[in-house]
Amino acid sequence: MDGSSTPARWNHRGEMMPGTPHRQPRELTEAEHEEACFWASHVPGGQRYDPVLVKSMRRRHTHIASSSRPLSPESIPVSAREEPSPTPEPEEEGPEPWEAEAAAGIIRKKLSLNLGWGVKTWNMKSSILHRLKLLKDDGYDISHLQVPGTTSDDVTQAVHAHIAARQQPAAAQPTLAAVAVAGPSNPQGGSSTLSQQQPGFMSSTPMKRKMFVVPAVTPQKRRHSFEEATPTYSELHLPWADSSQCESEPSPKRRRTLKTAFSSDREREEVQNFVRRTALREIFQVSRFATNNARHLETAEMTMESEPSQIIFAAYNPSSGPRPAPTGYVGTRGMNAIMAEIKFLGHADVDGTAVSIVDPDTADQEIPRCIQILQDERNNIILEGHNRDLAGLLHRLRTNDLANMTDWEYDGLTVVRKSGLTWTLSEQTQTLLANIEGVLSGGGVHDGTGEAVVVRIEQIYDGRNLL
Structure with a gap:
């Protein structure tokens, strides 16, 4: 070139x-x-x-x-020539949307394959996605369960089969572990020790190997029967009848058998019994005190009368025929109020012919202290009892409110009136009862040394018939 x-x-x-x-x-x-x-x-x-x-x-x-x-x-x-392009790196596949949703539901419901549920329980308390996620996380191939046409029962059966397969190796695991601990046998005979297998290991005596078989624990759920949940009447009341039971043990629970209305009536009756008992103790207080003193002094003057006294309330008779002179007169309205209070304080006999007012302190004695309210063939009302008892009854009627016409309630400490209204006898009736009380106590004609007194009171009509 x-x-x-x-x-x-x-x-x-x-x-x-x-x-x-x-x-x-x-x-x-x-x-x-x-x-x-x-x-x-x-x-x-x-x-x-x-x-x-x-x-x-x-x-x-x-x-x-x-x-x-x-x-x-x-x-x-x-x-x-073309522009070189970088090699694309394979992207990591993330969890599918249904797996994230199922995992959140499993955490919220605390689901696990170790719950020991039945087929119905799995179907009611978990969805098909929850069961598929549990199987997949446990290493189960769920590809055949994701084909179209798979039902919820198919997935539940797969869950049961997988749980049974998990429990079978657990039962055989102790035997395999025991074989592994025992180790391979020496084909040449003799005992194989760790000192022979591992050089430098000093062992004075060979260790004797033992096989410990641990039974598999299967989770079970106790099912209560109806008989266990509902004890019989004898089972509930037997601890109360047994006096040898320790007092430190808790009392057995008894199922409520009374309705609310019945409980209210029962509470009202208990309050009335408390008011009635308080009034009766006040009526027989003087007579009880005198009897206790007579037992100590043993004097004839303090003994009780041999025959009871009587207060006769003659029936209303509009005729003008001859009749005994009465000690006083009482209207039919006042007589109705007196009889209503007497019926509240007393209780009727079995046959219903008489009413008795009994001292609660002597109710368990053979002959209790009491006042009898009778009615003869002429419809006369007779109050029969000892002088002090009759005087105590009249004193209670004229100085206190009518308990049968008052609503009472228990406020947590004592029994009080539910309303502020009070009902008492009229002044004329109170004056009559005070005069009769004076006769019975010896302030009138009689001296009150044990003689029986008969007081006759005649009823007059004042606009209301007798009860």
Whole structure:
């Protein structure tokens, strides 16, 4: 090649620039070759050729045959060159949406394969997604359960079969562990010790191996029967009848058998019994005190009368015929109020012919202290009793409110009136009762030393019939 010739000039596409005389090809120098490669590395997109990336890709594909390797950038035509793209990395597959939803439900409901539930319980307390998630997390292949047409019962049966398969290895595990502890037997005979197997291990006496078999524990749920939940009447009341029972033990619970209305009536009756007992103790207080003193003094003056006294309330008789002179008169309205209070304080006999007012302190004695209220064939009402008892009854009637017409209640401490209204006898009736009380106490004609007194009171009609 002529050294005076003008060197060829090339453009960025590797083509000879116009105006340059055509010359014979010649070998390029190293600088010219690098310049040509530089201009050839510029693609139309403007990205430069990266030799480092090409070398790393060539090293990665060293196992590929040389005939199948990609051509070098120098051998590839410029028009066929493309921009190299990075190799996409495989993306990690995340959990499916139904798995995330099922996992949240399992945590919220605290579900597990160790609950020991039955088929109905699994169907009611868990969804099909929960059961599939439990099986998948436990290593069970659920691909055959995700095909169309799978029902909830199929998944539940798979859960039961998987739980049974888990329990079978648990039962056989102690035997396998025992075989592993025992170790392989020595085929040459004799005992194999750790000192023979491991050099440098000093053992004075060989250890005797034992096999411990631990039974498998199966979770079970206790089911209560109706007989256990509902004890009989004798089982409830037997601890109360047994006096040898320790007092520190808790009392057995008894089921409520009374309705609310019946309980209210019972509470009202208990309050009335308390008021009645308090009034009766007040009526027989003087007589009881006198009897106690007579037992100590043993005097004849303090003994009780041999015959009871009587207060006769004659029936209303509109006729003008002859009759005994009465001690006083009482209206039918006042008589009705007196009889209503007497019926509240006393109790009727079995046959219902008489009413008795009994001292609660002597009710358990053979002959209790009492006042009898009778009615004869002429419809006369007779109050029969000892002088002090009759006087105490009259004193109670004229100085206190009528208890039978008052609503009482228990406020937690004592019995009080529910309302502020009070009912008492009229002044005329109270005056009459005070006069009769004076006669019975000896303040009138009689001296009260034990003689029986008969007081006759005549009823007059004042606008209301007798009860």
